[in-house]
Amino acid sequence: MGLRYALQIxxxxxxxxxxxxxxxxxxxxxxxxxxxxxQPGDDLRFIDWGIYARTDRLTVKLFxxxxxxxxxxxxxxxxSMNLENTAKSRALAQLAALLATAAANAQCTxxxxxxxxxxxxxxxxxxxxxxxxxxELDSRRTPEQSFQILPPQxxxxxxxxxxxxxxWPGEPLRILRPLRAGAATLFVVQLLARDxxxxxxxxxxxxxxxxxxxETEVYVDSGLARQYQDNLNNLKQSWADASRLSSARMTTVMxxxxxxxxxxxxxxxxxxxx
Amino acid sequence: MIPSLIYPLALxxxxxxxxxxxxxxxxxxxxxxxxxxxxxxxxxxxxxxxxARIHKLQLPLLFFIExxxxxxxxTAATGxxxxxxxxxxxxxxxxxxxFSMRAISxxxxxxxxxxxxxxxxxxxxxxxxxxxxxxxxEPRVTxxxxxxxxxxxxxxxxxxxxxxxxxxxxxxxxAVELGRQQANILVLTxxxxxxxxxxxxxxxxHAFGKPLDNDAIVNASRxxxxxxxxxxxxxxxxxxxxxxxRLLTQTGSNAPQITLLAIDARASQRVVFNVxxxxxxxxxxxxxxxxxxxxxxxxxxxxxxxxxVQVALTNExxxxxxxxxxxxxxxxxxxxxxxxxxxxxxxxxxxxxENAWVLHLTTRAATNACTGPFILDTSHPLANGLALDGAVWxxxxxxxxxxxxxxxLAGNTPLLSVxxxxxGRHHVTLNLDPALSTVQNTPDWPVLFWNLLSWRISEMxxxxxxxxxxxxxxxxxxxxxxxxxxxxxxxxKLFPKPGAELAxxxxxxxxxxxxxxxxxxxxxxxxxxxxxSDLSACASGQWGxxxxxxxxxxxxxxxxxxxxxxxxxxxxxxxxxxxxxKGGG
Numbered sequence: 001m002g003l004r005y006a007l008q009i010x011x012x013x014x015x016x017x018x019x020x021x022x023x024x025x026x027x028x029x030x031x032x033x034x035x036x037x038x039q040p041g042d043d044l045r046f047i048d049w050g051i052y053a054r055t056d057r058l059t060v061k062l063f064x065x066x067x068x069x070x071x072x073x074x075x076x077x078x079x080s081m082n083l084e085n086t087a088k089s090r091a092l093a094q095l096a097a098l099l100a101t102a103a104a105n106a107q108c109t110x111x112x113x114x115x116x117x118x119x120x121x122x123x124x125x126x127x128x129x130x131x132x133x134x135x136e137l138d139s140r141r142t143p144e145q146s147f148q149i150l151p152p153q154x155x156x157x158x159x160x161x162x163x164x165x166x167x168w169p170g171e172p173l174r175i176l177r178p179l180r181a182g183a184a185t186l187f188v189v190q191l192l193a194r195d196x197x198x199x200x201x202x203x204x205x206x207x208x209x210x211x212x213x214x215e216t217e218v219y220v221d222s223g224l225a226r227q228y229q230d231n232l233n234n235l236k237q238s239w240a241d242a243s244r245l246s247s248a249r250m251t252t253v254m255x256x257x258x259x260x261x262x263x264x265x266x267x268x269x270x271x272x273x274x
Numbered sequence: 275m276i277p278s279l280i281y282p283l284a285l286x287x288x289x290x291x292x293x294x295x296x297x298x299x300x301x302x303x304x305x306x307x308x309x310x311x312x313x314x315x316x317x318x319x320x321x322x323x324x325x326a327r328i329h330k331l332q333l334p335l336l337f338f339i340e341x342x343x344x345x346x347x348x349t350a351a352t353g354x355x356x357x358x359x360x361x362x363x364x365x366x367x368x369x370x371x372x373f374s375m376r377a378i379s380x381x382x383x384x385x386x387x388x389x390x391x392x393x394x395x396x397x398x399x400x401x402x403x404x405x406x407x408x409x410x411x412e413p414r415v416t417x418x419x420x421x422x423x424x425x426x427x428x429x430x431x432x433x434x435x436x437x438x439x440x441x442x443x444x445x446x447x448x449a450v451e452l453g454r455q456q457a458n459i460l461v462l463t464x465x466x467x468x469x470x471x472x473x474x475x476x477x478x479x480h481a482f483g484k485p486l487d488n489d490a491i492v493n494a495s496r497x498x499x500x501x502x503x504x505x506x507x508x509x510x511x512x513x514x515x516x517x518x519x520r521l522l523t524q525t526g527s528n529a530p531q532i533t534l535l536a537i538d539a540r541a542s543q544r545v546v547f548n549v550x551x552x553x554x555x556x557x558x559x560x561x562x563x564x565x566x567x568x569x570x571x572x573x574x575x576x577x578x579x580x581x582x583v584q585v586a587l588t589n590e591x592x593x594x595x596x597x598x599x600x601x602x603x604x605x606x607x608x609x610x611x612x613x614x615x616x617x618x619x620x621x622x623x624x625x626x627x628e629n630a631w632v633l634h635l636t637t638r639a640a641t642n643a644c645t646g647p648f649i650l651d652t653s654h655p656l657a658n659g660l661a662l663d664g665a666v667w668x669x670x671x672x673x674x675x676x677x678x679x680x681x682x683l684a685g686n687t688p689l690l691s692v693x694x695x696x697x698g699r700h701h702v703t704l705n706l707d708p709a710l711s712t713v714q715n716t717p718d719w720p721v722l723f724w725n726l727l728s729w730r731i732s733e734m735x736x737x738x739x740x741x742x743x744x745x746x747x748x749x750x751x752x753x754x755x756x757x758x759x760x761x762x763x764x765x766x767k768l769f770p771k772p773g774a775e776l777a778x779x780x781x782x783x784x785x786x787x788x789x790x791x792x793x794x795x796x797x798x799x800x801x802x803x804x805x806x807s808d809l810s811a812c813a814s815g816q817w818g819x820x821x822x823x824x825x826x827x828x829x830x831x832x833x834x835x836x837x838x839x840x841x842x843x844x845x846x847x848x849x850x851x852x853x854x855x856k857g858g859g
Contacts, residue, residue: 080310088310167311196310206304209312216312217304231314 005098005262006105006274007159009069010185034062070155071103071110074179075122075135076164076191077146078115079210082137086193089137091255092163095191097129098262098271099161104128105274111155115143118150140211142168144175156182161270163189165196166235168211172242179248186248187270188239193255199228280353287348294344298337336851343844350837357831363458363476363820364419365401366449367392369433370463371410372440373744374806377464377565379484384812385435387482388462392430395460396423405452406430409463410437411745413445415452436567436782438745438803442467446477458820464812472818483812487513489560490568490807492542494800496556496741498576500604502548505573507558509535510542512808520561521545526554540810551575555785555798568807571800572785574740579731580607584630586618592635595714602720605727614730620703631700631730640668640707642687649683655729656681656690656702659721668710678703690722702726737788737795744801747777750788760787762799 038047038058051059073096075081082089096112103110112125112132116139123133139146143164154160160183166172180186199220206217218224236252243250249268253261265271279285309315375385403419406429420426442463449459458476461467464483472479493508509519516538524530537543549556553575560569583606587593596617600606607614613630620634646662662682669689682690693701708714732738735751742748750757750772757769757776762784769776778786780799788795 083310084308165310167313169311169313193310196314200305200307204304206306207312207315208306208308210308210310212312214312216315218315228314231316235314
């Protein structure tokens, strides 16, 4: 499916072409861009001594920054992404492969980061998705905790896509701000299973937290189902608000209905037809 | 302290405990479900109807409360009794309820003297509990346990002393069983015990009688004797001296007749005389003496029932033979309409009439002639008094018809058999060929017909006898209509739906009246008991003595109320907890 799509390169990252694409900031590439007055701290090597000789003013030459379009795929590797009796883990793998393929179609480099005891780069992530190692979704830590232990080495001005179910307590901005820092754009994809979106049927249920193993017993009735939906909506709203504050874009896809959820990724301008 | 259980079968109620546990187990069984995170299941305000996190402490608490309540209820249902230490002993009093206790000496009866003694005993020390046993013909426990003299007086009001006998020993046995070897037993009577050495440490025998001279009517009867009634009176002199007894008899409003009887010491004399059958009740009275109950009798005319018999035989000689025999019994009514018995040939259809019994005489020629004795069902009313020794009985070969019960058999040939049809009528089949037999010439022939008519009379509605002894049962045949019995003291007993036969108790002497919609009948009950009339053996004194041990003893005390109260409290607590948990969501 990914072959039909390409990653949409945001304007920030596509303004300069060097190599495949180039950035807007001045850099050290060989392409001259402009002059400007010397400011303390500028590299003395870029002073145009000819202008200084003619005008007695220190002027530095500016070159276009060489930027290669890059996708950082940040995956939630916690156990909740491998919820039993759901298509969540399969959907995560499919979605990551789709985005990696779409990035290749857009001639982007990519890195795939998986949360665990810190963020670790997925082996063979530069190869086609079929060559990737299996996604080990067995971490008891939330992505936020993993970020605090060892954050991913994200490429500056890269496109960052964070895929998670976002089901952990805490302030969304605490992870969205560092993810957004230095990125051309940040997409937050909430991947939910149908069981996450809807509470179980009525009756006595012993709930087991897939990550902590904590158990609780509840009697589910219509009142509780409404409260669950309210909690889910509140959670999604808090992430949406945090995304808006951090200039990230957020969308929710259903694991059991992944093919139909691609449209929402197109709507968020993450994917375009190849 | 192990409690004893009155109803140990109630322990089957313990089966409810595993049932309750099963209910809780199934109710608390949860489906296991893994969720991504419990973050969505934490609610600021919990649902009232559901969703509440179930607090494990509350559910087991309710469960254990219900468990305890069930245990207490089951235990209460078993009727537990605990042995608790008691300092006083309960008392069981055996009261002589025979009419000899009413014998008066110096204006006071033995019953009154015994009552005074009992009151004094209670004034000295009231036992913790007292029960009364009336020793009449059979021992009878009166009412419930008395705790004080006032309650005991209510029980003593049933001590009438009207019984014709006093079963003291069975009453003591009953008292020992009731007292479980722990209670003191007090016997109040008018004579000394048979064995004056009383070994029991729990029995005291007090007699309040006086050896008194007494004349009594000890036997009285009035029976049908042809057109007259024959009366028999037996008067006894229970004094140690011979003297003349003055007997006064009177029938209806006729002038009383005085008869002087010279009776030896401790002897009796019979007087037999006839009175017309039309004479009303006969009163016989002796002069007043120590005991009034046995000084008078009232004898009602005997019940004369006749049987209407219709002889419908076509064989004239046989009809003449049967008619002659029936007339000889003296039990045949002159009228034949609406008969009680129909005599007919066996092959003719059954006679009409809902109450008519049928005597079928076979018309078939005899094939065998047998000589008695024959096989007799001696328990059957028809065979009463029959011998048939040497009698020749010629009968047709036959076998029992379905439902026929043979009364007389010659080998396997039924000579006389009986059958009852669904309406209750009896059919008697006589397999006899008079031409070849000699039975009809023997004394057994009228006896057989007398038995038949007597049997029919016994099945007729009404009383069988008009005079009875005190304490015996009087049998009444009824047709199912409501019956009211009016006792001599005016008390009425209504039997709205009596069965076919009613046995009436006779607790007091006098005339009883039976009233139905159609008829009114009477019978008389007389106090005829020579043993009770003989006051020569009466004595006063005390035999036996309760041991005065003051050791503490264990007495079984019912503990049902304890478990009942406990279960009530536990159930109330359960109600509060359950309603509180429900209100709290």
